[in-house]
Amino acid sequence: MSNLQRFTMVVFGLLLFFIIFPPNVNAQDGKEYKVGASTLYVRNAPASNAQIVGQLSAGDTVIAFDEQHGWVMTYYAGQEAWVASQFLVAEKQDTASAHSTASAATAQSANANIVVAANGVNLRTGPGTNHNIIGSASHGDTYKLVATKGDWHQIELDDGSTAWIAAWLTAPANGNQASTPAMATQTNQQSDNHAKRQSLAGFNIVIDAGHGGKDPGAIGPNGMKEKYLTLSTAQKVRDVLQSEGATVIMTRSGDQFISLDQRVQLSNSYHTSAFISLHYNAYPVLTVNGISTHYYSSSGPDMRLAQTIQSSLMQHVNMTNRGIRQSDYHVLRTNGDLAVLIELGFVTNPYDAAKIQTGNYQTEVARAIADGLKIYFN
Ligand SMILES: [Zn+2]
Known part of the structure; x- marks a missing residue:
């Protein structure tokens, strides 16, 4: 919006x-x-x-x-x-979305351990994504915590040297990992799918469910909230992408507030193949409806991915085609990865509203996004 x-x-x-x-x-x-x-x-x-x-x-x-x-x-x-x-x-939820691991760590003794809550988390020379990457950590890796600065932990590596890791992608080693906002990466179980060709194997896709927690996003006349629609759609997209072999990272997996910067930083922390932000739209004129896909850089890969996904969506769902648009959205502009944002229908339009809240619609959206990515990457 x-x-x-x-x-x-x-x-x-x-x-x-x-x-x-x-x-x-x-x-x-x-x-x-x-x-x-x-x-x-x-x-x-x-x-x-x-x-x-x-x-x-x-x-x-x-x-x-x-x-x-x-x-x-x-x-x-x-x-x-x-x-x-x-x-x-x-x-607890509010702080978990931004600073819980940092504050939890602060409260811990000096020799506390932290455990990495996602796969492919970058280790850096300093506390911020502007510092050089010197390695990578995997889900479940445990490190001794040396210091905490803002949202970053300094950890001790096996060779005794230190590195910095994003605190929101870690949890206290003895703590409740479920409280971490970092969505554990879930790799597909390929053994179950020997026969199926997995076209997205090897790709890391960040799925960003728009809004969440104290930020409801758009609210429709019947009370439909964008933040719930984006989350349930994101879960379906995740499932379909995983069945295609992709590694999926969710910026949120529950009703949490996550800042726009954190969403981008999460994406930048991985070797992200594509960042896809999911939104639903609203407009005071209730007849306005349809789907649009947004990109920031007007030439090159972002625009091409937007076009591919928008075309795929139009083949999967019967919705008005609002086309692709160059848009100055924070999660696109500040994102160094291939990134698009999809507005999947209007909560304010009666026709769209009736469709977008259904599981069938959201599943078709998920298939359309997967098809679009397959076409783009293969
Ligand atoms: Zn939105």
Whole structure:
């Protein structure tokens, strides 16, 4: 979405706030959340028509004691009170998306170990992707942590020398790896598919599900949220690409907030063959519909991949063809890898909205993207 569209949809989203309450928080007693919306009303019962007893602001902490159908119970001015959970950000989840491993490591003793949470993670001479690559680490590799600087860990290698690794691609060695935002790379099990030719074997594809966590992306008139559509579509794309032999890296595999820079850095941390960002669109004029594929560099591989994928999509799904477009999106402009961004339909258009939420549609999208990549790379 553009900034203007985004602004429009944020206003739209606030209106919808009162009528949509998908449960997305599983509260535990005493669990802390932060308010992720600019204003969050506190009510005396878990219902949108319940009396408002107060209001919270972005960043306020909510301690949850119960959860019911999208409402979290807390205490407000000494009284039992309820807030809609959809604009709450789990403290652990929020920090996990950006700095959890760094802060977790900071809290560890000086001789803590970290474990690498993905395959092909670059080891560098310094704390940042601008530093030279001096090696590579694999999922499950364990290193002694020497220091932490920002989002980067300095680790000790077998020969006693040190290197830097992106903290968000690691987890504490004794910690819960499930909490790491780094999506473990999942290689295809080729032994199951001897007979099938795997056209994407050897290719590393980064699949970027747009938005997530406190950033819902576009919100449709019926409450459909872009962040859920992009995630479920990304999972289907991952499955199809893996069945074709590709190694797939997901920028997120759950409902987490991941910054645009982190998405690009994740891509840059791998020998990425292609970065594909998945989005759904929104527009105030509800008749606007269809699919478009976006690229940044107007000549060369990005544009060619965009064209190949857009053509493949048009063969797989019956949607309006909005063509390919040169667009100044951050994840494309700052990305050193081959990169495209696909807008897979409009949550604001009734025809598109009915289709895009179906598994059939998202599976066809996944097949179309896989076909497009196969055509491009082979
Ligand atoms: Zn989007």
